[in-house]
Ligand code: PRT
């Protein structure tokens with residue numbers, strides 16, 4: 001594989017981020033062919049290949065310039081960054097884009113019978129987590145000394161096993177906490193997926209492709225939830241209708257053949273268009289309403 005003319009992106013091999021990341025790359029126009037070992041995906045139509053790895057390996061792969069780009073959770077990136085700093089290393093990570101998936105939070109959760117009265121209640125307690133560096137920073141910012149118990153998994157059962165008084169773990173819906181009789185009390189870090197890049201300077205060719213890819217990612221993210229709406233309306237109703245169109249900038253107003261007092265309005269709405277909106281538009285005088293999905297967008 002030619003390192004001069006092909007970009008490498010590290011993504012999660014199998015986990016929560018895998019499908020949304022592959023979908024994003026696909027929407028950016030990438031066609032991948034995956035070999036038998038499934039660890040490497042060859043970009044058939046773009047100078048971009050994909051390396052499938054554990055998410056925990058992505059920060060180092062990018063930091064060491066084995067891959068120019070990586071897609072991972074901010075939680076994993078932040079933990080590794082703080083670990084490197086704690087060990088006296090330089091941590092040169094650059095986030096190129098924040099993405100609209102992989103949302104979760106690193107949170108503190110206590111057993112139901114734990115009397116929590118603010119962060120002071122944490123002093124001297126044992127907190128189980130797989131994110132010791134992120135938790136340590138959060139505690140030190142609040143001048144709290146506690147005992148961090150670093151585990152590699154199954155954090156939520158640590159209190160029941162007597163290994164900790166409370167936990168610090170990722171939460172999305174909260175149902176895992178509930179199932180383990182734990183109550184969320186503080187947010188340590190809000191997280192979502194991000195794209196990071198190598199700290200090493202890129203050749204002009206690669207830099208150009210990174211920029212093009214980021215433009216496409218921006219376009220894909222914008223399109224999510226965007227709709228194209230078309231309708232007919234009396235000229236007199238224009239101000240009212242413009243107010244009702246959700247998240248649209250300047251709509252296109254077109255004359256209608258043979259009807260001087262009526263116009264066609266076309267607009268991109270940067271939010272979903274719900275039935276309620278359509279009903280309000282109709283009440284305001286609109287007719288022939290049509291809502292279409294937007295496939296691609298480039299500002
Ligand atoms: O094998 P590999 O190391 O690559 O995978 P992994 O097991 O470390 O990661 P994975 O696939 O579980 O998660 C990858 C990333 O998804 C995380 O680093 C986060 O950035 C993000 N993410 C989003 C989550 C969650 N939501 C989430 N809910 N990661 C983990 N969870 C856990 C949570 O800790 C809890 O135990 O899922 C469980 C269910 O959550 P609830 O609150 O919905 O019940």
Ligand code: ZN
Pocket residue numbers: 054055056
């Ligand atoms: Zn992992």
